[in-house]
Amino acid sequence: MSETWITERLHDHYAQSLRVDEMLYDSKTEHQRLKVFQNGTFGRILTLDDVVQTTEGDNFIYHEMLTHVPILAHGAAKRVLIIGGGDGGMAREALRHASVEHVTMVEIDAGVVDFSKEYLPMLSQGAFDDPRLNLVINDGAAFMRETDQKFDVIVVDSTDPIGPGEVLFTNTFYGHAARALTDDGIIVTQNGVPFMQGDELTGTMRAFKTLFADHSCYLATIPTYAGGPMAFGWGSHSKSARTVSLADLEKRFAAAGIETDYYTPEVHKAAFALPGYVKKLFP
Structure with missing residues (x-):
C-alpha cells in the first residue's frame, strides 16, 4: 500500500515530512490552502499552504506558553487580545483563567474558525461558546491600528511572516x-x-527595544515546529513583570486552579x- 506524505518546505535548506494516514479536509479559502489530516504520532494536524500550524498532539505546549506566561x-490581567488563533486553542487557555473577564480574538480568515470547530474541536474545547469571548473576523493589523480599547495582555498568534501574516x-x-x-501591559509574539x-x-x-520598558524572549520546544526551540517575543510597559519571583508565580498558579501539561512556574x-546563539540575535 502506498503512503502519502506532506513535506513542509518553510526553510530554504531544511524540510520535514509528516505521513498522512487519512486526509480529513483539503480546501482553498480566499487567503490560503487548509488541510487537516490524521497522523499516527500527532493526531490531527492543521496545515496552511502545507506549513504545520498546530497539532492535536503537541499544541498544548505552544498554547500554554503563549497564554499562561x-x-x-x-498577575491581574482582565482583558486579553489574541491576534490570530483561529483554531481556538489560544482562547481555550486564556479563558481557563477565571480572573480573565474578556477575550477579544481577531482572526482574518473565517474559514479557519469554521472548519476548526468541525474538524479540530479538541483544540477549542468549547472556547467559542464562552460568553467572555468576542470573535472578530478582521485583519489583525487593521484592528490594531483602529482600536481604541486597552488590553492587559496581547498575544500575537500569527503564522510565519509570509502571506497574510507578514504585516x-x-x-x-x-x-x-x-x-x-x-x-x-504585556505583549507576547x-x-x-x-x-x-x-x-x-x-x-x-x-522594535520592542524602542517601544517597551522591558523586552526579551523566552523559549519552548514544540516537536512539530522543527529546527530547535521556538522563541516567543516579550514586550512590557512594566519593568518588573518578567522578573516576578518563583514564589509569587507559584501562588498565582495555585490560585488560578488550572492543570497544565507543559507550563509550570519553574x-x-x-x-x-x-x-x-539566541542572545546574539538581539540588536
Whole structure:
C-alpha cells in the first residue's frame, strides 16, 4: 500500500515530512490552502499552504506558553487580545483563567474558525461558546491600528511572516500594539525557531527595544515546529513583570486552579534563560 506524505518546505535548506494516514479536509479559502489530516504520532494536524500550524498532539505546549506566561506574570490581567488563533486553542487557555473577564480574538480568515470547530474541536474545547469571548473576523493589523480599547495582555498568534501574516511582524503593527496595552501591559509574539529563522526574532526585538520598558524572549520546544526551540517575543510597559519571583508565580498558579501539561512556574522562570546563539540575535 502506498503512503502519502506532506513535506513542509518553510526553510530554504531544511524540510520535514509528516505521513498522512487519512486526509480529513483539503480546501482553498480566499487567503490560503487548509488541510487537516490524521497522523499516527500527532493526531490531527492543521496545515496552511502545507506549513504545520498546530497539532492535536503537541499544541498544548505552544498554547500554554503563549497564554499562561504573560497572564501569570501580569498577575491581574482582565482583558486579553489574541491576534490570530483561529483554531481556538489560544482562547481555550486564556479563558481557563477565571480572573480573565474578556477575550477579544481577531482572526482574518473565517474559514479557519469554521472548519476548526468541525474538524479540530479538541483544540477549542468549547472556547467559542464562552460568553467572555468576542470573535472578530478582521485583519489583525487593521484592528490594531483602529482600536481604541486597552488590553492587559496581547498575544500575537500569527503564522510565519509570509502571506497574510507578514504585516504582523512590522514596526508599525508593534507600535499600534504598544499603544493598545495598559500601563503595565504585556505583549507576547510567535517568533519562529531562532536557529532557522533568526531574522524574525531580531526584527521583533529591534522594535520592542524602542517601544517597551522591558523586552526579551523566552523559549519552548514544540516537536512539530522543527529546527530547535521556538522563541516567543516579550514586550512590557512594566519593568518588573518578567522578573516576578518563583514564589509569587507559584501562588498565582495555585490560585488560578488550572492543570497544565507543559507550563509550570519553574518552566516559566527557566524559559527566559537564553542560550548564547539566541542572545546574539538581539540588536
